[in-house]
Amino acid sequence: MSRFLFVVPPLAGHVNPAAAVAAELGGRGHDVAWAGQPAVLAGRVAPDAPVFPCAGAPELDARPRDLRGVAALKFLWDDFFAPLAYAMAPGVTTAVMEFGPDLLVVDQQTVAGALVAERLGVPYVTSSTTSAELSGSLIGIPKVDSWLTDLLDGLRLRLGDPSARYDPRFSPRLTLVFSTSELAGPVAHGRGPLRFVGPALGSRAEITDFPWDWVERDDDSRSLVLVSLGTANTTVGARFLARCVDAVRARSRAVRAVVVDPGGLLGPPRGDDDVLIRPVVPQLALLARTDAVVCHAGHNTVTEALWHGVPLVVAPIRDDQPVVAAQVTDAGAGVRVRFGRADARAVGSALDDVLGRPRFAAAARRIGHSFRAAGGAPAAAVHLEELADEEQENPWHGLQI
Known part of the structure; x- marks a missing residue:
C-alpha cells in the first residue's frame, strides 16, 4: 500500500474532485492525508483523514467586483494564488516531512505543493480541476503567458528548485484532467503526460432540510x-x-x-x-x-x-x-x-x-x-497507484524538463 498527500486550495470546486479520488484510494487500502485549510476540508474529506493545516490567502470573493479579463487574471495570481503559495509552503513542508508520502497529488493552482515537492525530491502528480489551463493562457494573449511564467519563476526561486525548468502547473510525471477531450478540445504543447479521467463525483455533505x-x-x-x-x-x-x-x-x-x-x-x-x-x-x-x-x-x-x-x-x-x-x-x-x-x-x-x-x-x-467512459475517480486512483508503484521501484530523482 502507498501513502498519498493531497494539497488543495481553500476552494470547494477544487477540493471536491480530489476528495472523490482520495475516497477511492482510501477504499483500496491506501493511506491518505491532506494539506490545506481545515475549515474548508471539514465535511468534504474523510473525517479520520489526517489534515496538516496550512495558512491561507485573502478571501477570493473580496476582490474588486468590476475586474474582468486580463485584470481579473492578474489579480487572481498576484493577489490570491501567489500569496497562497507563500502562505501554504511551510504547512506543506511539515506535511511531507511528518506524513512521508510516496506521492503528492497537487491541485494545479496550489503551486506550493509542486514547488515543495520538487525541493524535497518527492514525486507529485497534478490535479487539473479546470481544463482551461490546458489550452494555454486563459485568454490566449502571449504577454499574459510571459507574465505568468515570470511569476511562477519567482515563486520557484523562493519555494522550489531553481534549476527546474518545467511549468509547475503540470507535473512532468502525470497530470490528471477531470474532463475529456470531447469537452476540453485541443491541448497546448508542453503540458507533459496527461490522463483525461472525466469528472470525479464523490459523496457530498448531506443537506437535510432541502424541500x-x-x-x-x-x-x-x-x-x-x-x-x-x-x-x-x-x-x-x-x-x-x-x-x-x-x-x-x-x-x-x-x-x-x-x-x-x-x-x-x-x-x-x-x-x-x-x-x-x-x-x-x-x-x-x-x-x-x-x-x-x-x-x-x-x-x-x-x-x-x-x-x-x-x-x-x-x-x-x-x-x-x-x-x-x-x-x-x-x-x-x-x-x-x-x-x-x-x-x-x-x-x-x-x-x-x-x-x-x-x-x-x-x-x-x-x-x-x-x-x-473515462472512468472518473476510480480511473484516477488506478493511475495514481500505478505511478506510486513505479516510483517506489524506480524513482526519477532529479527529473528535469
Whole structure:
C-alpha cells in the first residue's frame, strides 16, 4: 500500500474532485492525508483523514467586483494564488516531512505543493480541476503567458528548485484532467503526460432540510431549471440572479427553477409555485432531476451538469470561466449569454433554445457518455497507484524538463 498527500486550495470546486479520488484510494487500502485549510476540508474529506493545516490567502470573493479579463487574471495570481503559495509552503513542508508520502497529488493552482515537492525530491502528480489551463493562457494573449511564467519563476526561486525548468502547473510525471477531450478540445504543447479521467463525483455533505417535495411534485410537468453562480461569486451576482428569476417567471407555464443564492442577494430563502430560492442545494442529486442549468461556467458545475446529460446556459464572469463557456458552446451543449449585460429577455431566449432544441440535450448526453467512459475517480486512483508503484521501484530523482 502507498501513502498519498493531497494539497488543495481553500476552494470547494477544487477540493471536491480530489476528495472523490482520495475516497477511492482510501477504499483500496491506501493511506491518505491532506494539506490545506481545515475549515474548508471539514465535511468534504474523510473525517479520520489526517489534515496538516496550512495558512491561507485573502478571501477570493473580496476582490474588486468590476475586474474582468486580463485584470481579473492578474489579480487572481498576484493577489490570491501567489500569496497562497507563500502562505501554504511551510504547512506543506511539515506535511511531507511528518506524513512521508510516496506521492503528492497537487491541485494545479496550489503551486506550493509542486514547488515543495520538487525541493524535497518527492514525486507529485497534478490535479487539473479546470481544463482551461490546458489550452494555454486563459485568454490566449502571449504577454499574459510571459507574465505568468515570470511569476511562477519567482515563486520557484523562493519555494522550489531553481534549476527546474518545467511549468509547475503540470507535473512532468502525470497530470490528471477531470474532463475529456470531447469537452476540453485541443491541448497546448508542453503540458507533459496527461490522463483525461472525466469528472470525479464523490459523496457530498448531506443537506437535510432541502424541500424535495417542491422538486418532485407529481402534478407538475414543467421543465426544471437549476440556476447557480457557484460559491466564489456570491457578491457579484445579484443582478444576474434577479434577471434569471424574471426570465423563469415570464415562462411559468413551462418552466420553474431552483435558484442557489448563498449570499442572500435575493433576500431570505423562500419558495413559491415557480421559483425556489435556497442558500445551498444538494447539487448532484438535483441535477439528476434537472432539464437545464444556468451558471457561471465554473468547471465543476459544467462537468456535473454534462455528466447528467443536462444542457447549459453559461454566463462566464472571469478567470477560467470564458474558456470553459467556449468549450460548452463549441461542443454544442449550451448557449452563452453575457453576464454583465444579459437581461431577462436574453436569459429567457437562451433557456428557450436549450430546452426547446433537442440538439443541445443530445450534445450534453454525448459528453456525459465520454465522461463515464473515462472512468472518473476510480480511473484516477488506478493511475495514481500505478505511478506510486513505479516510483517506489524506480524513482526519477532529479527529473528535469
